[in-house]
Amino acid sequence: MSRIGVITFPGTLDDVDAARAVRYAGAEAVSLWHDDADLRGVDAVVVPGGFSYGDYLRAGAIAARSPVMGPVVEAGRAGMPVLGICNGFQILCEAGLLPGALVRNDGLRFVCREVGLRVEADTAWTSAFTVGQQITVPLKSGEGRYVADAATLDALEAEGRVVFRYTEPAPNGALRDIAGISSADGRVVGLMPHPEHAIDALTGPGTDGLGLFTSVLRELTAAA
């Protein structure tokens, strides 16, 4: 069975949810601890949401520099699938695995709401969707406004690395309505909304989010 690591930093909140999503998709969830020096042989990694270290300095800033992120960055650069959700996306940007940064919502308030997303790229984490497909997942963040300089944004669009865009104007003011992006090889993906909260109609808006986890599983089994 494919083994997908889920990292817990002090202050991580959605690790139980991410692990549940991994299990629902049919893989084994392996807990990784912020202090771990290696990835315990996992095939892919999820960096879940929350407020690592309270997000006091900048969202994700301190977590990006913790011991476990060394091997994550290395493995991600070498092609291991890595998914950063919300705080995890912020951490991947702070760690330099993804370009740009996430800053305070333009409305200056935390926003918790179900949002529509358009899947715009075929990546390790979106292969179960068709490009152009719309999905609904919860967004819940105070620092979710994606920013990067114009050259970076142009490059992301030109290279097909904008993975998710809000279907309505971004509730946080994200530039070009960007909700999620990927690395150049499409293996590392980060997004602000929470697919792991959309895996069961009982507790979320539906099951659209499960697609990210089944995508990577398919990827991993095809490679094996």
Place this chain on the structure above:
Amino acid sequence: MTVQSSPPAPSSVPPVDTVERAAATPDETQPHAALGLRDEEYARIRDILGRRPTEAELAMYSVMWSEHCSYKSSKVHLRRFGDTTTEAMRARLLAGIGENAGVVDVGDGWAVTFKVESHNHPSYVEPHQGAATGVGGIVRDIMAMGARPVAVMDALRVGPLDAPDTARVLPGVVSGVGFYGNCLGLPNIGGEVVFDPSYAGNPLVNALCVGVLRHEDLHLAFASGAGNKIVLFGARTGLDGIGGVSVLASETFAEDTGRKKLPSVQVGDPFAEKVLIECCLELFGGGLVVGIQDLGGAGLSCATSELASAGDGGMHVDLDAVPLRAADMTAAEILSSESQERMCAVVTPENVDAFMAVCRRWDVTATVIGEVTDGDRLRITHHGETVVDVPPRTVAHDGPVYERPYARPEWQDALQADTVAGRPRPSTPDEIAGQIRALVASPALAPRTWVTEQYDRYVRGNTAAATPADAGVVRVDEAGGRGVAVSIDANARFCQLDPRVGAQLALAESMRNVASSGAVPVAVTDCLNFGSPEDPAVMWQFAEAVAGLADACAALGLPVTGGNVSFYNQTGSTAILPTPVVGVLGILEDVARAVPHGFGAPGDAVWLLGE
């Protein structure tokens, strides 16, 4: 203010008011009145001790005998809850009134604990931090039962939406509730926002927390077993929230080194609390805790005296061991500090190392500050001298009890007589349209999304219903699907008209909300927000509301498992509307069968139940 080094060395040790010194200087005057103690209360303390209290003892008694901690005006009335609770009503209770929070058996070996508490005044002074630390406090109460906190709710009451100060208070309170709850990873599953002029100078912030545990994980607050260690863990102790006790400090410190008037606000650190939750759960899981108590209002004064008086021995605590955040804190200050995110545990000596190892893993500061002793005294030392030597019960439980006079106010009849019957009715289409417009534009009926969008309701993945549902529903057991529904309600205008019936209506509303989510109501918590108990009219409202609620609970077979009384909610001599907020907990055997809010599919029949 350093974080990594050891406590700052005292640079100018102030004279320590020891027990010995207190005995030798019986005539030294003490500022008991400034600390809120009445002359006869002060005399009683001297009686109990057979001497004048030391400064530190005076600080402890004054906070513990305050209205907030001792329930001195409400106790005689609250007994009614106990008196009307039958054995049958208690059948599901694993812990009831008197513990940090009530614990209810929900089946399959699972238990749920829940409680609502007020943080009204601090939320007026500093809305964001006041509301945030209100959430933090109730969450620690739930943790102290051995439970994992799983959801929060908030019942808010503020002045009219267009009152100038509401623009300061409401956004601050909402951002504070959201900041703390979101950062802690607790879904917010419901609450209320009510506008009324009586809250303009005295908003109400009532926070509720729900926790889940297995029966065998229940922990109670007591310190037993001589030789067991007292461990203080979590944040360092600082000068925050000392408020009233700064009177003592200004006497101790000379003018030039004198403390500035200390603010009575506390700043919350939800990240520290999140780590504390995980750390506590690991400690409970490892069987490393004999007894545990959270540090809330009254800080160490409360934790040490309550743990000691609930145990079977005495206790010795050494304040020099307490990790401090500020230099030169006096014993009185250390004992009264309301620094947040702290817990106090009783640990057997052989488990201390394992306990410390868990705390290190979570980067939580933990320190042995004392031990359970033979005998029945709480003895506290500072700088090597004894500064407190008291029977702990006299601090924690045997405070004053008042039978405050109460009387139905003269205006009550006129108020009740003033019905809508005499009001002009709209008759023309224009008038009717005008009324509809007024209703639609009323803040009372406006959607609450501006508030609820600032709260995470998805985290932990167990929320089966939250806004806009009538009751919040969370799954307790992922495998079995068992869950609970909670609602929190009050209608203070009804209570103003008739406090007895008003309180009953609050219960009925809350119960209906829970029932209509498909759950079976099983237990009640309440937060009784009133004006000054020294006002006989307010005291009457209080007595009526308690009696009404107790009787209704008895009639419906629902036990009150715990709650909170908040008095002195008034602006000048004008009290707020009597506001008994009632929370009801219900059980769902299968959350998947919770009844959704709103109409289902086209073609479904619509029924009206009741008259």
Place this chain on the structure above:
Amino acid sequence: MARVIVDVLPKAEILDPQGQAVARAMGRLGVAGVADVRQGKHFELEVDDSVGDAELEHIAGTLLANPVIEEWVVRRVS
């Protein structure tokens, strides 16, 4: 036009969770020699020359800082 800087910090006796989190992080990240960190806010204002010191003090104490828990310093830099 003058340029005015207002620095706001949590009062010394008030908990500064942000500063503490940064200080602890430094220890863990192997940055040695930093004993203490306090974190506050930094404002840069462009103001008309007509705005006097008393008014700046007022702006700082009502809008930029929360006097209940913070202290601040106003300085003109040009």
Place this chain on the structure above:
Amino acid sequence: MARVIVDVLPKAEILDPQGQAVARAMGRLGVAGVADVRQGKHFELEVDDSVGDAELEHIAGTLLANPVIEEWVVRRVS
């Protein structure tokens, strides 16, 4: 021990909604004459004398500020 201040501001080309909100609030409160507000962070560090300028610059540029979106100034005050 030396005391070091690090001020961090959003880069000029990055939208600063916090600063703008403050600027708008001034207008609403009838404070005239403030043309522009930018809001950033202010850090005060207590550091050992052994910590050199290069190291301070490194701490600021890798931890206290995010060079993608922020600029910073380090100064020793004692």
